[in-house]
Every structure is written in structure tokens, then in C-alpha cells.
Amino acid sequence: MADLVYTHVLDFDGDVVTKRYVDGKPGAAEREWRALTLLAEHASGLSPRPIAFEDGVVRMTRIAGVPLRGLAVEEVPLTAMAEALTELYEAVPPGVLAAVPVRPWQAEALAGQVREWLDAWRPRGPRADRAVKEGLRWLAGRRPGESGVRPVFGAGDGNLANFLWDGARVRIVDFEDSGRSDLVYELAELSEHVSMWVDGEVEIADRFELSGPQARRLRDCRRLQSLVWLFLLSHDSPRNPPGTFDRQVERVLRSLEA
Structure with a gap:
């Protein structure tokens, strides 16, 4: 097959x-x-x-295992998912990790791509156009720096379908965009992936204890990822329920207003 x-x-x-x-x-x-x-x-x-x-x-x-996407992700598999992520992020020793190439689409490269997408935006209605305007304004003043960076090995794909639950533990598949990354960026990508909220809100970042600088970096990276999904979901797809794009518009506006 x-x-x-x-x-x-x-x-x-x-x-x-x-x-x-x-x-x-x-x-x-x-x-x-x-x-x-x-x-x-x-x-x-x-x-x-x-x-x-x-x-x-x-x-x-x-x-073996059933993808978490589409399941009613309750406390036990969500806890197991956090445990699997912790294992992933802590698995590769620092000396080995330092030699691993950086994963594709790190924050600054992604920010440049998002600016191009939003600059070329075609009107989609008042709320969506406002989200684009506010997103461009935020990007213009964005000064993230390197505070709160903790190097980890990242899978590079936030799709909930890549986490398989076998009733006892969660395991991870699909590493085509993997590489050296940082903890907060990986959590942001996971948190804002459409699969984490389209069928019911799944919040994973609060399972990790973050320092003050990391919490601020998480907010910055989540805003960036939410703008990625604003663009991606503007191209209507039958894979997502009706109204998904409008929900993403509201997520972007809430994120930028926070």
C-alpha cells in the first residue's frame, strides 16, 4: 500500500x-x-x-499508536505528549547537538518570509485585513534578540498527527524538518499549529516551566507562528472545517493585542 x-x-x-x-x-x-x-x-x-x-x-x-490529531486529547495522553517532548528536547547531548545543522525556517528566516506574504496580501475582509495591518506593524518593530534561547533538538513539525498514542506512551514520527533549534521556538510552533486547536484547544506550552525571558520569547514566537497560519489558512482547504480561517484571524488579533 x-x-x-x-x-x-x-x-x-x-x-x-x-x-x-x-x-x-x-x-x-x-x-x-x-x-x-x-x-x-x-x-x-x-x-x-x-x-x-x-x-x-x-x-x-x-x-504502533493512534495519531493524537482527531482524538479527544485528554489529560493522560497530553501528559504523555509533554513527556515525549521533554525526552526529545533533552535527548541529544550538548556536544553532539552543537554539530547538528540548524533546522529549516528558524525565526528570523520565517519573519522575512511572513513579511513578504503579508506585503502581497489581497483584501479578505475587514477583520482579516486588520490582522494583516497589525501583523505588519508588529513585525516592523520586532526586536527579539537572543534572550531566552535554550538549544534543543527539534522535530520541526508541530502537527499533532505526528504524535502517536499507544495507550501507554506517546512516540514521535516525521523528522524531515528536524535539526538544532531552541526550546521556545519548538513550543511556539507546536502551540500555533492548526491541528492543536481546530478540533478542540490543546495547550502544550504550559506543561513546561519557562524562565521570564523564555516566556517573553514564547509570546514573540507564537505571534510569528500565528501570522504564518493566517497566510496558510487564507488559502481555503477542505482539510479544515468551515470557518477555520476566520478563527485564525481572531487568534492573530488576540495574540497581537496581548
């Missing part, structure tokens, strides 16, 4: 998954393989076990 999933094809053969990258996304297969091998060494059992890698094809073990 094969399913086309955005950037790759997945083939399932018993307990083995073969992931074939099909869109030429630079470095994606290499990042996936690096993540699987690092986690196999430093956090065994948290993710699929690597089997083989060649010419953009990654073979790995298949792990």
Missing part, C-alpha cells in the same frame, strides 16, 4: 515503513535519517528505529 503525503510516499510492509521523498525538498531525507539515528542512540523507543538510507529513501520500523 502506498499513500502520497505532501513531500513523500509512504510504503508499509509489515513492521517496515519505507519513506520515499518525491518533491526534491533539499536535505529532507538526510534530516529524517539523521534524526532517527540520533534518537536511536540517545532516546531509544521514542521514534521509529532506522533501518537503511539510500538515494532519498529512508527505511524504518513501524511503530
Whole structure:
């Protein structure tokens, strides 16, 4: 059986998954393989076990579990998700992490892309246009600095579907955008991903104890990520319920007013 999933094809053969990258996304297969091998060494059992890698094809073990997206994410699996994230963020020793390439789309590169998107915005109604105007004003005055940065290994994808619950623990899949990151940026990406609120609010960042500078950085990074989703959801998609874009507009305005 094969399913086309955005950037790759997945083939399932018993307990083995073969992931074939099909869109030429630079470095994606290499990042996936690096993540699987690092986690196999430093956090065994948290993710699929690597089997083989060649010419953009990654073979790995298949792990049991139901994606958290679409579930009624209650206290037990949410606690297990926070535990899995903590394990991920603490898994790679600092000396090893320092040699891991930075993951794609870190904050400053993303901020530049968001400015381009919003500068090219076409009117979508008073509330949406106000969110864009306020977003551009915020970006123009944004001075985040490096306060509150704690290097971690990040999965690079906030989709709740990448967290598999087997009734006892949560494990993580999909590492094509993984790499060296920082704790707060990863939490912000997770918190603002559409999958974390479209079917019912899931708040994960408050499961982590953050310093004052980290809390301020989280607010900054969440605002940035909310503007990403304002643009992405402006292109109506049948994958999301009707009204999702309007809900995102209100999330952006609340974030910028906070």
C-alpha cells in the first residue's frame, strides 16, 4: 500500500515503513535519517528505529499508536505528549547537538518570509485585513534578540498527527524538518499549529516551566507562528472545517493585542 503525503510516499510492509521523498525538498531525507539515528542512540523507543538510507529513501520500523490529531486529547495522553517532548528536547547531548545543522525556517528566516506574504496580501475582509495591518506593524518593530534561547533538538513539525498514542506512551514520527533549534521556538510552533486547536484547544506550552525571558520569547514566537497560519489558512482547504480561517484571524488579533 502506498499513500502520497505532501513531500513523500509512504510504503508499509509489515513492521517496515519505507519513506520515499518525491518533491526534491533539499536535505529532507538526510534530516529524517539523521534524526532517527540520533534518537536511536540517545532516546531509544521514542521514534521509529532506522533501518537503511539510500538515494532519498529512508527505511524504518513501524511503530504502533493512534495519531493524537482527531482524538479527544485528554489529560493522560497530553501528559504523555509533554513527556515525549521533554525526552526529545533533552535527548541529544550538548556536544553532539552543537554539530547538528540548524533546522529549516528558524525565526528570523520565517519573519522575512511572513513579511513578504503579508506585503502581497489581497483584501479578505475587514477583520482579516486588520490582522494583516497589525501583523505588519508588529513585525516592523520586532526586536527579539537572543534572550531566552535554550538549544534543543527539534522535530520541526508541530502537527499533532505526528504524535502517536499507544495507550501507554506517546512516540514521535516525521523528522524531515528536524535539526538544532531552541526550546521556545519548538513550543511556539507546536502551540500555533492548526491541528492543536481546530478540533478542540490543546495547550502544550504550559506543561513546561519557562524562565521570564523564555516566556517573553514564547509570546514573540507564537505571534510569528500565528501570522504564518493566517497566510496558510487564507488559502481555503477542505482539510479544515468551515470557518477555520476566520478563527485564525481572531487568534492573530488576540495574540497581537496581548
